[in-house]
Amino acid sequence: xxxxxxxxxxxxxxxxxxxxxxxxxxxxxxxxxxxxxxxxxxxxxxxxxxxxxxxxxxxxxxxxxxxxxxxxxxxxxxxxxxxxxxxxxxxxxxxxxxxxxxxxxxxxxxxxxxxxxxxxxxxxxxxxxxxxxxxxxxxxxxxxxxxxxxxxxxxxxxxxxxxxxxxxxxxxxxxxxxxxxxxxxxxxxxxxxxxxxxxxxxxxxxxxxxxxxxxxxxxxxxxxxxxxxxxxxxxxxxxxxxxxxxxxxxxxxxxxxxxxxxxxxxxxxxxxxxxxxxxxxxxxxxxxxxxxxxxxxxxxxxxxxxxxxxxxxxxxxxxxxxxxxxxxxxxxxxxxxxxxxxxxxxxxxxxxxxxxxxxxxxxxxxxxxxxxxxxxxxxxxxxxxxxxxxxxxxxxxxxxxxxxxxxxxxxxxxxxxxxxxxxxxxxxxxxxxx
Amino acid sequence: xxxxxxxxxxxxxxxxxxxxxxxxxxxxxxxxxxxxxxxxxxxxxxxxxxxxxxxxxxxxxxxxxxxxxxxxxxxxxxxxxxxxxxxxxxxxxxxxxxxxxxxxxxxxxxxxxxxxxxxxxxxxxxxxxxxxxxxxxxxxxxxxxxxxxxxxxxxxxxxxxxxxxxxxxxxxxxxxxxxxxxxxxxxxxxxxxxxxxxxxxxxxxxxxxxxxxxxxxxxxxxxxxxxxxxxxxxxxxxxxxxxxxxxxxxxxxxxxxxxxxxxxxxxxxxxxxxxxxxxxxxxxxxxxxxxxxxxxxxxxxxxxxxxxxxxxxxxxxxxxxxxxxxxxxxxxxxxxxxxxxxxxxxxxxxxxxxxxxxxxxxxxxxxxxxxxxxxxxxxxxxxxxxxxxxxxxxxxxxxxxxxxxxxxxxxxxxxxxxxxxxxxxxxxxxxxxxxxxxxxxxxxxxxxxxxxxxxxxxxxxxxxxxxxxxxxxxxxxxxxxxxxxxxxxxxxxxxxxxxxxxxxxxxxxxxxxxxxxxxxxxxxxxxx
Numbered sequence: 004x005x006x007x008x009x010x011x012x013x014x015x016x017x018x019x020x021x022x023x024x025x026x027x028x029x030x031x032x033x034x035x036x037x038x039x040x041x042x043x044x045x046x047x048x049x050x051x052x053x054x055x056x057x058x059x060x061x062x063x064x065x066x067x068x069x070x071x072x073x074x075x076x077x078x079x080x081x082x083x084x085x086x087x088x089x090x091x092x093x094x095x096x097x098x099x100x101x102x103x104x105x106x107x108x109x110x111x112x113x114x115x116x117x118x119x120x121x122x123x124x125x126x127x128x129x130x131x132x133x134x135x136x137x138x139x140x141x142x143x144x145x146x147x148x149x150x151x152x153x154x155x156x157x158x159x160x161x162x163x164x165x166x167x168x169x170x171x172x173x174x175x176x177x178x179x180x181x182x183x184x185x186x187x188x189x190x191x192x193x194x195x196x197x198x199x200x201x202x203x204x205x206x207x208x209x210x211x212x213x214x215x216x217x218x219x220x221x222x223x224x225x226x227x228x229x230x231x232x233x234x235x236x237x238x239x240x241x242x243x244x245x246x247x248x249x250x251x252x253x254x255x256x257x258x259x260x261x262x263x264x265x266x267x268x269x270x271x272x273x274x275x276x277x278x279x280x281x282x283x284x285x286x287x288x289x290x291x292x293x294x295x296x297x298x299x300x301x302x303x304x305x306x307x308x309x310x311x312x313x314x315x316x317x318x319x320x321x322x323x324x325x326x327x328x329x330x331x332x333x334x335x336x337x338x339x340x341x342x343x344x345x346x347x348x349x350x351x352x353x354x355x356x357x358x359x360x361x362x363x364x365x366x367x368x369x370x371x372x373x374x375x376x377x378x379x380x381x382x383x384x385x386x387x388x389x390x391x392x393x394x395x396x397x398x399x400x401x402x403x404x405x406x407x408x409x410x411x412x413x414x415x416x417x418x419x420x421x422x423x424x425x426x427x428x429x430x431x432x433x434x435x436x437x
Numbered sequence: 438x439x440x441x442x443x444x445x446x447x448x449x450x451x452x453x454x455x456x457x458x459x460x461x462x463x464x465x466x467x468x469x470x471x472x473x474x475x476x477x478x479x480x481x482x483x484x485x486x487x488x489x490x491x492x493x494x495x496x497x498x499x500x501x502x503x504x505x506x507x508x509x510x511x512x513x514x515x516x517x518x519x520x521x522x523x524x525x526x527x528x529x530x531x532x533x534x535x536x537x538x539x540x541x542x543x544x545x546x547x548x549x550x551x552x553x554x555x556x557x558x559x560x561x562x563x564x565x566x567x568x569x570x571x572x573x574x575x576x577x578x579x580x581x582x583x584x585x586x587x588x589x590x591x592x593x594x595x596x597x598x599x600x601x602x603x604x605x606x607x608x609x610x611x612x613x614x615x616x617x618x619x620x621x622x623x624x625x626x627x628x629x630x631x632x633x634x635x636x637x638x639x640x641x642x643x644x645x646x647x648x649x650x651x652x653x654x655x656x657x658x659x660x661x662x663x664x665x666x667x668x669x670x671x672x673x674x675x676x677x678x679x680x681x682x683x684x685x686x687x688x689x690x691x692x693x694x695x696x697x698x699x700x701x702x703x704x705x706x707x708x709x710x711x712x713x714x715x716x717x718x719x720x721x722x723x724x725x726x727x728x729x730x731x732x733x734x735x736x737x738x739x740x741x742x743x744x745x746x747x748x749x750x751x752x753x754x755x756x757x758x759x760x761x762x763x764x765x766x767x768x769x770x771x772x773x774x775x776x777x778x779x780x781x782x783x784x785x786x787x788x789x790x791x792x793x794x795x796x797x798x799x800x801x802x803x804x805x806x807x808x809x810x811x812x813x814x815x816x817x818x819x820x821x822x823x824x825x826x827x828x829x830x831x832x833x834x835x836x837x838x839x840x841x842x843x844x845x846x847x848x849x850x851x852x853x854x855x856x857x858x859x860x861x862x863x864x865x866x867x868x869x870x871x872x873x874x875x876x877x878x879x880x881x882x883x884x885x886x887x888x889x890x891x892x893x894x895x896x897x898x899x900x901x902x903x904x905x906x907x908x909x910x911x912x913x914x915x916x917x918x919x920x921x922x923x924x925x926x927x928x929x930x931x932x933x934x935x936x937x938x939x940x941x942x943x944x945x946x947x948x949x950x951x952x953x954x955x956x957x958x959x960x961x962x963x964x965x
Contacts (some may be wrong), residue, residue, distance in 0.1 A: 132811065132812075171823075174801075174823075174826060175803060175826075176820070176823045188823070189825040191825055195828070195829065197828065198958065211931055211934075211955055215928065215931055215958065215959045216958070216959065246769050246770070247769070247964060249819055250822060250827070250961075250963050254827055254960050257825075257828050310811075312624045312636050313624045313627060361635075362627060362629045362633070363627035363634050365624070367634065367636070397654065
């Protein structure tokens with residue numbers, strides 16, 4: 004796959020032979036040619052590299068009904084209508100068990116490929132969905148970073164990589180992808196991920212299209228800055244980047260990535276059956292892109308609906324069941340491809356719920372919750388200690404594991420990069436990645 | 438007060454105001470708007486002649502019809518329950534399911550009608566600022582039809598926004614507390630004495646009036662007690678305060694104590710300093726630019742407070758200000774998907790855009806009317822744009838400019854395609870995802886039908902034959918239509934070269950359509 008730089012060098016100059024190429028562009032390309040030499044050291048995966056799939060449970064997943072402290076009387080008395088009985092769980096220890104809507108994760112745990120981190124949170128938690136999501140995505144509890152933790156990983160460890168180093172299977176870009184240089188790409192459907200020209204004389208129109216969607220700026224320095232434009236941040240761009248510069252960069256990334264993604268996604272047809280739920284289809288697409296050989300290191304998918312203020316039981320169990328069945332298909336698919344050893348999946352949610360149920364048979368915004376790490380490379384088991392249900396802070400669980408420690412474990416143990424520059428601090432690693 | 442600009446203005450400034458305070462217009466509309474002068478133009482936006490009820494509601498959304506229908510449904514439900522007593526459990530279950538499915542089908546169909554009704558209103562209204570403000574309030578006090586379910590309640594909320602569009606923000610906030618759609622969306626109707634649900638209390642402070650960080654968790658807990666006891670009669674859509682379910686004890690919110698009910702708490706919220714600046718900042722960001730200078734926000738906050746939270750004087754100040762017309766602001770805002778669509782339709786002077794396609798396009802572009810992703814509304818600005826949505830914009834423009842004769846059928850919405858469902862998996866929703874999949878299939882079918890008979894714009898009107906004799910003139914005329922400002926030499930040069938390459942014997946409508954598509958398939962066109 005071509006990088007932005009290679010792409011610019013070969014495609015535009017080639018395709019626009021009928022154009023008068025302005026002097027500054029030629030100078031820029033000459034410089035890019037030098038820059039392209041560092042390609043050999045780029046941190047893209049190749050076809051054997053490790054891959055992280057980040058799965059967001061959006062809305063604040065109720066950790067207590069996901070990883071159930073079934074042996075704790077305080078749990079049952081705090082939740083007269085919501086509590087899971089002992090026969091409604093899959094026991095993981097003599098204290099906790101999984102909600103029995105998740106039989107596949109239960110079997111993964113028994114096989115030693117599921118790490119369950121208990122009591123995950125951060126100091127002085129914020130109960131706003133939006134602020135807390137932002138804190139998890141930026142890995143900055145002050146919530147002042149304009150870049151995301153995954154984006155900083157791209158910037159630090161994947162210099163020179165293709166824009167598809169990160170792919171979000173969302174229509175919107177996750178804040179965690181916000182980067183100074185390469186924020187990854189978003190797509191929702193490979194079939195539509197291209198410029199559809201139609202009509203006659205297609206090539207000619209597409210050539211004009213290409214030139215109109217290539218950033219060129221007479222005022223820009225000749226060192227290629229207009230092409231390797233900074234990007235990312237809260238809403239996809241950093242301070243100082245004009246809207247036009249931002250649009251031009253995204254247009255370029257779309258052009259560079261679309262042809263390849265379309266081609267690769269069409270290559271692999273899975274033989275594994277997936278449900279029609281959004282999360283299942285997202286994971287299906289991830290598996291197809293992995294099978295096709297994308298150089299992507301981090302995929303991001305989202306499973307929503309966890310804001311269960313009202314009549315929680317049915318909706319929460321249903322969501323967990325959808326998650327479980329989607330993961331079952333996904334891991335079976337990876338295994339059939341022979342890619343199961345290359346992939347680790349990590350879940351997160353912005354916060355857990357209150358310990359006590361509310362009047363609407365639901366739960367309100369709380370604090371600590373659990374995270375799952377799944378995959379062949381994961382050292383399965385329970386991590387951290389389950390928070391006490393009686394020693395509470397304003398009705399909320401106290402966290403025992405900082406989520407940035409989980410990120411650090413994944414960054415160092417799986418993506419093989421020093422965590423400190425990405426997380427801007429030292430956080431204790433768990434043994435979950437071996 | 439922000440320093441004001443003079444009455445005299447350029448046509449570029451007029452086009453800018455019409456784009457931001459409305460949805461742009463055709464060259465003729467912009468010219469007559471410009472002729473009013475700046476001040477009268479602003480006044481015409483703020484005091485439109487068009488009455489609030491100028492557009493006839495769909496029959497089901499009218500108050501009387503809706504009430505009668507709710508009564509009928511209650512009767513039908515009672516009868517169903519009675520007949521179910523004699524049934525086997527399986528049969529009763531099936532009967533209930535069929536009843537619910539029928540209801541869902543009706544709601545879905547009406548939801549699409551509601552989306553079409555509002556979008557057409559945006560397109561044809563002579564009071565564009567009012568509709569732009571309804572969209573602002575819909576984003577500010579966001580609730581989604583996916584949770585609320587009953588389209589009639591969403592339409593009721595839409596009418597509430599329209600009545601208060603440029604009126605008192607405080608009155609509107611009191612109204613939203615007792616708005617049926619919002620009550621269902623934030624579970625207010627189930628919050629009872631002793632076990633309050635904090636959802637509304639939190640969002641009214643964080644998202645509606647003060648902004649994050651301007652309250653404590655204790656304020657939320659206390660306020661939640663005051664917001665108990667508001668009940669919604671689902672049979673007739675009326676809201677009442679049930680004193681028995683209301684926590685009548687003393688509460689302390691922002692240091693003020695009393696036996697508060699919901700309205701009392703809202704009054705306390707408006708006494709907080711943050712209430713004066715929160716909405717003015719958002720309005721500036723909505724109409725002008727993100728990250729406004731603090732002194733500008735402070736000036737607007739003073740005006741807002743002095744006007745007792747009336748929106749109209751605030752908007753007048755913004756639209757008359759010098760700052761609003763500065764180079765940094767003009768053509769430097771990323772169009773929202775709704776803006777992109779409505780403005781494109783106006784620029785292409787479409788009599789009647791392909792309706793089903795328009796609904797589908799909203800989904801693909803990331804902004805569906807009546808369906809914000811969560812209670813914080815949509816993320817604006819750069820958040821509208823990523824590789825996916827940018828390509829989609831280009832392709833939507835391709836279909837609209839060329840019609841079904843010229844465009845190949847886009848990829849079918851097969852099982853691998855999750856175009857709309859990703860966003861639907863946003864936060865705050867407790868929805869039936871399986872139903873979303875079926876809905877997606879149906880929208881896809883509608884889309885295919887729409888595509889078979891969309892003829893595209895009337896290019897004889899947009900690009901009259903004599904104009905086509907001279908490619909440079911043709912390009913300049915279309916650039917004026919789509920950008921309302923001269924473009925950089927590179928872009929103009931590319932369009933001219935393309936036009937020249939097409940000139941040949943005849944410049945047919947097909948070539949004009951391609952040129953329009955090319956102009957819209959650019960980063961520049963995404964800016965307003």
